[in-house]
Amino acid sequence: MTAIIYPVIYILIVLSPLALIFINGPFTDHGYLYEMGKAFALMGFVIVGMQFILSSRRKWIERPYGLDMIFSFHKAMAVLGGILILLHPVLLSLGSGNFKLLTSLSLPWYIWLGKFGLFLILIQIIISLFRIKLKFGFEKWRLSHNIIGGIFLVGAFAHSIITSHADLKLGSLQILWTGLLVVALSFYVHHKFMIPAKLQKQRYTITDVRQEVHNVWTLEMSPPEDHNRYHYYPGQFHFIKLHREVAVPDEEHHFTVSSSPTQPGVVTSSIKESGDYTSTIRHTKKGDTVSVEAPFGRFSHVLHPEDKKFVFIAGGIGITPIMSMLRYMRDNKSKFDALLIYANHSEEDIVFRKELDDMVAEGSPKLNIVHVLDHPGEGWEGETGFVDQTKLTKHIDNFKDKAFYICCPPAMRKMVLKLLKKQGVSTSQIRVEIFSL
Ligand SMILES: Cc1cc2nc3c(=O)[nH]c(=O)nc-3n(C[C@H](O)[C@H](O)[C@H](O)COP(=O)(O)OP(=O)(O)OC[C@H]3O[C@@H](n4cnc5c(N)ncnc54)[C@H](O)[C@@H]3O)c2cc1C
Numbered sequence: 001m002t003a004i005i006y007p008v009i010y011i012l013i014v015l016s017p018l019a020l021i022f023i024n025g026p027f028t029d030h031g032y033l034y035e036m037g038k039a040f041a042l043m044g045f046v047i048v049g050m051q052f053i054l055s056s057r058r059k060w061i062e063r064p065y066g067l068d069m070i071f072s073f074h075k076a077m078a079v080l081g082g083i084l085i086l087l088h089p090v091l092l093s094l095g096s097g098n099f100k101l102l103t104s105l106s107l108p109w110y111i112w113l114g115k116f117g118l119f120l121i122l123i124q125i126i127i128s129l130f131r132i133k134l135k136f137g138f139e140k141w142r143l144s145h146n147i148i149g150g151i152f153l154v155g156a157f158a159h160s161i162i163t164s165h166a167d168l169k170l171g172s173l174q175i176l177w178t179g180l181l182v183v184a185l186s187f188y189v190h191h192k193f194m195i196p197a198k199l200q201k202q203r204y205t206i207t208d209v210r211q212e213v214h215n216v217w218t219l220e221m222s223p224p225e226d227h228n229r230y231h232y233y234p235g236q237f238h239f240i241k242l243h244r245e246v247a248v249p250d251e252e253h254h255f256t257v258s259s260s261p262t263q264p265g266v267v268t269s270s271i272k273e274s275g276d277y278t279s280t281i282r283h284t285k286k287g288d289t290v291s292v293e294a295p296f297g298r299f300s301h302v303l304h305p306e307d308k309k310f311v312f313i314a315g316g317i318g319i320t321p322i323m324s325m326l327r328y329m330r331d332n333k334s335k336f337d338a339l340l341i342y343a344n345h346s347e348e349d350i351v352f353r354k355e356l357d358d359m360v361a362e363g364s365p366k367l368n369i370v371h372v373l374d375h376p377g378e379g380w381e382g383e384t385g386f387v388d389q390t391k392l393t394k395h396i397d398n399f400k401d402k403a404f405y406i407c408c409p410p411a412m413r414k415m416v417l418k419l420l421k422k423q424g425v426s427t428s429q430i431r432v433e434i435f436s437l
Helices: 002-024 032-054 067-096 109-129 138-167 171-201 278-283 316-331 353-362 389-395 410-422
Strands: 204-213 216-222 237-243 252-256 267-272 289-296 309-315 337-344 366-373 403-407 430-432
Touching: 002 032, 002 171, 032 067, 032 138, 032 171, 067 109, 109 138, 138 171, 171 289, 216 278, 216 289, 237 267, 252 267, 252 289, 252 316, 267 278, 267 316, 309 316, 309 410, 316 337, 316 353, 316 403, 337 389, 353 366, 366 389, 389 410, 403 410, 410 430
Parallel strands: 309 337, 309 403, 337 366, 403 430
Antiparallel strands: 204 216, 204 289, 216 267, 237 252, 237 289
C-alpha cells in the first residue's frame, strides 16, 4: 500500500506551488506565463529538496521499492528539477516581455545568486549523468555531489526568499519552501552526520578473512559484544566502511550479505577484487573494525512468498545474494525446486563450488546446477560459451511457473532478460539485483 501512497504524496508536494499559484491567482500583473516561471522554479526547488529525503537511505522509504529503484527515481527527478529551474528565467522573461534577466550583466546580487545556483545544478546533473564517460572518480563525484547539493539548496532558498520579498507577497509559498528547507536539511544532517557517528560507535569486528578463489575474499563480521547482529533477509545488502590498520582509504561501499540469517551472530560479505578499493580487500585482517549500515534491498525470495520454483541466474560475483538465499533454503530444509545457472570465465573463478555441490547432494532445496564457462580448460565437460537460448530451453522445462532471480554483469543481464522475454516470461516473474547504484 505504501508503494502507492508515497508517489501520490510526492506528486502532491511537487505540484503544491502550482496549486498555490492558481488558488491565490497571479501575484503580479505579468500574467500566468510569468507566474508559471516562478512556479517552475519553486517546483524545481521542491524536487531538489525532496532529493535529500530520497537519498537519505531511510528504511521506511527504501523498503517498498529497494534502494536501486529509489536511486533511479532520484536520477530522473534531478533531470526534471534541472529542466524546471532552467525554464524559470526563460518564462519570467517571456511573461514580462523584459529580457534583461537573460542578457544584462547589471543585475542585483540575489539574481546572480540564482544564476550561480542554476549553473551549479546543471554542472551537477551533467557530471552525474556522464560520470563514467568523463572519467570522474566515484568518491570525488560523491563528495562534490553532497557539497553542491547543499550549497544549491541554501542558495536557492535565499534567492527565492529575497526576490519574493522584493516584488511579491507570497506568504503561503514562503511557508512551504521554508518548511521544505528545514525538512531537507534535517534529513541531510541525519544521513551524513548522525547515522555515521552512531555506526562509528557501534562498529562490528572482522572475525575471519577467507580466500574463496584467487580473487574473491570473504569477510566475516561480528557485532559489538552488547549488540545483536542486525536482522536481514537472505539476498539483501549492506553498506560497510572498513577501518583497517593498513593504510587504505576509509571508503564506504555496498556489498551483499553472502551469509544466511540462519547463521547466528555474524554476517559475511564475499568481495571480488575488481577495482581501486576492492583490490585492497585482501589486506583486511582479523580484529579490524567496520561500520555497518543495513539491511537494504528487495532481492530476496523471502520478500516474494508467491515464488515457489526458482531459476537463479548468476554471473561471476553475482552469486553472492543467490548464495545467501540458497544457504537460507538449505538451513531451513526447504523442499523448493531450484535451478542455478552459474556463468564464469573458468573453473578457477567458480566461487563456493564445494558448498554448492554439497547442497545438491543434501537435496534441500532440490537444487540443480548448470555451470557455464566461456574459457573452459581442457577436460571440462559442462556447458561452454555464454548463457543463450539453447542452454536456457535445454535446462528449463517450463518457463511459466518459475521465478527468475538474476544477478550478473550488465551485458549478460541484458541478454538474459531478452531471452526470457522471448520465452514469454512476464516481468512479474523476474527479480534483478544490479551491482551498481
Ligand atoms: C547492491 C549491491 C551489492 C553488491 N554486492 C557485491 C558483492 O557481494 N561482492 C562484490 O564483490 N561486489 C559487490 N557489489 C559491487 C561493489 O559494490 C563494487 O564492485 C565496488 O563498490 C567497486 O569499488 P572499487 O573502488 O573497487 O571499483 P572501481 O573500479 O573503482 O569502481 C567501479 C564502480 O563501482 C562503483 N563504486 C565505486 N566506489 C563506490 C562506492 N564507494 N560506493 C558505491 N559505488 C562505488 C562506481 O559505479 C564505480 O564506477 C555490489 C554492488 C551493489 C550495488
